[in-house]
Amino acid sequence: MSNQKKQISVKEGLFTWPSSDPHLLGSRCVACGEAFFPRRQSCANCQGEKMEDVKLSKKGKLYSFTTVRYQPPLPWRGPEPFRPYHAAIIELPEGVRFLSMLTDCDPSSLKLDMDVELVIEKQYLDAEGNEVMTYKFRPIQKTRS
Numbered sequence: 001m002s003n004q005k006k007q008i009s010v011k012e013g014l015f016t017w018p019s020s021d022p023h024l025l026g027s028r029c030v031a032c033g034e035a036f037f038p039r040r041q042s043c044a045n046c047q048g049e050k051m052e053d054v055k056l057s058k059k060g061k062l063y064s065f066t067t068v069r070y071q072p073p074l075p076w077r078g079p080e081p082f083r084p085y086h087a088a089i090i091e092l093p094e095g096v097r098f099l100s101m102l103t104d105c106d107p108s109s110l111k112l113d114m115d116v117e118l119v120i121e122k123q124y125l126d127a128e129g130n131e132v133m134t135y136k137f138r139p140i141q142k143t144r145s
Helices: none
Strands: 007-009 025-029 051-055 059-068 085-091 097-102 115-125 131-139
Touching (some): 059 097
Antiparallel strands (some): 059 115, 115 131
């Protein structure tokens, strides 16, 4: 029996993992072209039932955000209790908007419509000691020329 610890996805089908080039996995309606994340079995726009799986863009925009400060209920396995975290609505070029946590950011530097990029990070360790990985977004650092 192997004691080797692994990195596993928090939920199968949310993003490509393991991968050196991870992407969120969404779906697109064949009839009207509407895109969704997470994947759907039918279209909420036209009620079409033919959906195709798509890899979504890794870069998007910060549509909305807030800092959350509260004691999470048990059995929460995310950030330590009382540790603030940043929640955001991310908008991807495909027109998809969804909730995500932000990482690697100074809350005072967050601005609506700023560029953000996908990262995959450890959320917690499971009972076997495996790293449970989740998706987050971080601001894209602008380089000066």
